[in-house]
Amino acid sequence: MNLKKISVIGLGYVGLPTFLVLSNIKKNKKYLYEVEGIENNDKKGRKIKDYFSNKKKWIFSNDKIYSKLFSKACNREEVYINNNLDNLSKSNIVIVSINFDFNEKKPSPFKNLVNLSNEIAKKINKGTLLIIETTLPPGTTDKIILPIFKKQLIERKIKFSDIYFCYSYERVMPGNNYIDSIISNHRCYSGINQKSKNKCKSFFKKFINYKKFKLTEFNNIIECEAAKILENSYRASNIALIDEWTKAGEVLNIDLKKIIKAIRLRNTHSNLMWPGLGVGGYCLTKDPNFIKFSIKKFYNKKIDFPIISKTSSINKNMFNTSLNFVFKNLNSIRNKKILICGLTYKEDTSDLRFSPAIEFLKKIKNKSSKVSVYDPYLEKTDFHLKKVSFTKKISSVFDVIIFCVAHTKFKFLSFKKIRNKKIFDLNRVLSQKQIKVLIDQNNKLFSLGSKNL
Numbered sequence: 001m002n003l004k005k006i007s008v009i010g011l012g013y014v015g016l017p018t019f020l021v022l023s024n025i026k027k028n029k030k031y032l033y034e035v036e037g038i039e040n041n042d043k044k045g046r047k048i049k050d051y052f053s054n055k056k057k058w059i060f061s062n063d064k065i066y067s068k069l070f071s072k073a074c075n076r077e078e079v080y081i082n083n084n085l086d087n088l089s090k091s092n093i094v095i096v097s098i099n100f101d102f103n104e105k106k107p108s109p110f111k112n113l114v115n116l117s118n119e120i121a122k123k124i125n126k127g128t129l130l131i132i133e134t135t136l137p138p139g140t141t142d143k144i145i146l147p148i149f150k151k152q153l154i155e156r157k158i159k160f161s162d163i164y165f166c167y168s169y170e171r172v173m174p175g176n177n178y179i180d181s182i183i184s185n186h187r188c189y190s191g192i193n194q195k196s197k198n199k200c201k202s203f204f205k206k207f208i209n210y211k212k213f214k215l216t217e218f219n220n221i222i223e224c225e226a227a228k229i230l231e232n233s234y235r236a237s238n239i240a241l242i243d244e245w246t247k248a249g250e251v252l253n254i255d256l257k258k259i260i261k262a263i264r265l266r267n268t269h270s271n272l273m274w275p276g277l278g279v280g281g282y283c284l285t286k287d288p289n290f291i292k293f294s295i296k297k298f299y300n301k302k303i304d305f306p307i308i309s310k311t312s313s314i315n316k317n318m319f320n321t322s323l324n325f326v327f328k329n330l331n332s333i334r335n336k337k338i339l340i341c342g343l344t345y346k347e348d349t350s351d352l353r354f355s356p357a358i359e360f361l362k363k364i365k366n367k368s369s370k371v372s373v374y375d376p377y378l379e380k381t382d383f384h385l386k387k388v389s390f391t392k393k394i395s396s397v398f399d400v401i402i403f404c405v406a407h408t409k410f411k412f413l414s415f416k417k418i419r420n421k422k423i424f425d426l427n428r429v430l431s432q433k434q435i436k437v438l439i440d441q442n443n444k445l446f447s448l449g450s451k452n453l
Contacts, residue, residue, distance in 0.1 A: 003034040003078060007091040009116070011037045011048055011081065013282070013351060014133060014172045015097035016059055017066065021182050021207050023073040032206065034078040036091070041083040049081040060350040060377055062408070063178040088123040093203065096120070096132045097170065102286065104293050110144050117145050121152035129164040129199050131189075135283065137290035138226040139298040141167055146192070166191040166200040167221045169228035174349035176408065184209045188227050190218040232287040233308055238273045239284070240314040246275040246321055246449055250328075256449040257428070275449030276427045277404050278318035278356030280345025285354045288312060319356040322426045322448060323363050326402065329446045330422065337370045339391070339398040342405025342429070343378060350377040357404040361385065364402075372398070376409045394418070403429035418443060 008019040015037070023035040037052070039045035051058045055074040061067070073079045088094060098116065102109055113134075124130060132141065150160050168189035173181040187208055191197040197217055204215055218224045242260075249256035256275060263269050279285060288308045295303050330336075345355035352358065365371050365388060372389040380390035394401060396417050402424040403410065410429050415437050423430075423438055425447040430438075438445055 003031065004092040005034045005036065005090055006093040006095065007036045007038055007088055008095045008097060009038045009085075009120075010096065010098035010134075011039050012097070012099060013059060013174055014170045015095075017172060017178055017182055018095060018097060018133075018170075020066065020069040020073050021179060023076060023079045024069050025207055031076070031078065033093075035073075035080075036087065037079075037081040038085060038088075039081060039083055045083050049083055052081045059174075061174060061178045062176050062348045062377075063180075065179040069179060085119050085123055088120065089125050091124070091128060093129045094120065094124060094131070096130070096134060098134055099282070100134045100136060102137070102290070102293075104297070110140070113140075114144065114148065117148040118152060121149045122156070124163060126158055126162040127164075129166065129196075129203060131166045131168055131200060131203075133168060133170045135169055135228050135232075135287055135290075136225050137294040137298070138222050138229060139294045141221045141225060143298050161193065161195075164191065164196040164199040166196050167224050168200060168204075169224065174351050175346060176348050183207055184213055186213045186216065188216045188218060188224050190221045190224040192221070226291070229287055229290050232283050233291070233311070236279060236284045236288050236315055237307060237311045238271070239276075239279055239318070240311040242273040242275055243278075243314055243318045243321055249275075249449060250325070253451065255451040257447070258450070260449075274428055277322050277360060277448075279315040280353070280355040280357070281351065282353050284315070319360040319363075322404075323360055325426070325446070325448055326364075326424055327367075329424070330400065333364070333368045333400065335370070336368060336399040337397060338364060338368055338372070338400045338402065339394065340364065340371065340373050341375070341394065341401060341403045341410060342407055342427075343373055343375045343383065344405055344407075347406040348377070348408050350382065352378075352383060358383070358385075360404060361388065375405070376407060396421075400424070403427065405429070415441070415443075422446070424448075 006022050008015050008022065011019055019035060019037045022033055025032045039048045048058050052074065057070060100113060149165065153160050166189055168187060171181060171185050187204055189197065189200045189204065191200055201215055201217065204210065208215065218227065245256060260272055260274060264272055289312055292305050292308065295301050340361050343355060343357045343361065344351055345353060361371065361373065369387060372391050374391050374394060394413060396419065398421065400422045404426050406427045406429045411431050413434065415434060418438065419441045421443045423443050423445045425445065435445060
């Protein structure tokens with residue numbers, strides 16, 4: 001039986017779980033696809049290839065399904081990783097899931113995307129379904145990518161209409177439901193024509209629980225690109241709003257968390273954000289500003305984006321709200337032993353990209369020479385900060401313990417030996433049971449946004 005071949009370009013936090021899901025699709029107990037993962041031919045890319053060959057993960061996740069799919073994929077001969085695009089011509093489906101490290105101040109901000117598009121267009125054949133998952137400024141596909149494909153395909157005497165070109169942004173969420181965020185999530189898509197859209201939809205139905213999670217088809221690709229940017233702009237603005245109220249809550253001396261809890265009882269307000277350390281990760285820190293670039297550069301129009309601009313500024317400095325909260329409740333930290341619990345940008349993941357906890361840690365370190373980090377999802381080699389120690393447990397040697405990330409594992413910690421310490425919860429980490437134990441043992445607790453512990 002000849003299997004259809006899928007190539008997944010980019011095996012990072014989005015591409016890897018996609019690669020694993022597709023590697024494990026079966027029909028009548030038989031695998032449907034040969035799956036090739038493609039990474040750069042550089043030190044990191046070659047390391048990823050070696051890791052997979054040795055059945056070793058390069059991205060950690062608590063998700064048991066993720067681990068199960070990884071093991072099964074490693075044991076299939078038809079699942080492998082390459083460091084080049086040489087065999088792309090044999091692929092029936094190509095998924096592009098690369099990072100788009102956009103910086104409009106660079107002379108050629110689209111250089112890597114242009115180079116990759118050229119290479120793919122030189123190799124794919126008629127009948128190939130191409131799906132781009134990478135988040136892009138609205139208009140990038142029409143203005144940058146499609147002209148490249150049209151030019152290369154004409155030179156190869158292939159009609160543009162002979163390939164199925166689609167765009168569908170990802171909504172992958174690292175953490176406990178890593179794999180589920182792919183197969184049990186609403187998906188949006190579009191394509192260059194109806195044939196492409198139909199092909200994309202048919203493919204998604206192979207692995208997405210579409211009967212429960214709707215597949216939304218947009219009229220054109222730019223609508224789909226814009227949907228992701230608006231979605232993340234909304235989320236980022238929601239977070240920025242609560243940062244303002246966290247500061248106000250301190251002045252008013254109110255229990256902001258209790259207020260938010262009451263407001264969230266309304267269905268229309270159930271996703272109001274909670275006070276927290278700040279915005280991190282690869283998406284919310286950059287995506288909202290994509291629309292500003294698109295309007296100015298692609299369409300030569302001038303529109304002010306005061307909300308997005310202010311949101312980005314607030315979120316970039318949001319960790320300072322937590323920092324001031326800590327300093328306000330400590331006379332001095334100069335000679336105190338401080339433990340930072342959680343360094344990743346999000347709970348239950350090892351992802352450190354643009355983590356606000358790192359910025360928070362740097363500021364704390366400037367005030368104290370005795371700072372340690374405890375994160376159950378990291379090893380000491382995962383971050384490089386001078387004069388910062390790494391520990392694998394919480395102990396009574398520390399004077400101040402600061403919880404920055406709501407890892408699930410923290411909720412199972414026992415604090416029976418922790419007495420007479422100052423504890424800060426900056427991200428709704430501790431359970432009510434843990435809070436009671438800590439208070440009963442004469443610890444002083446401070447929770448961002450709360451007054452009554």
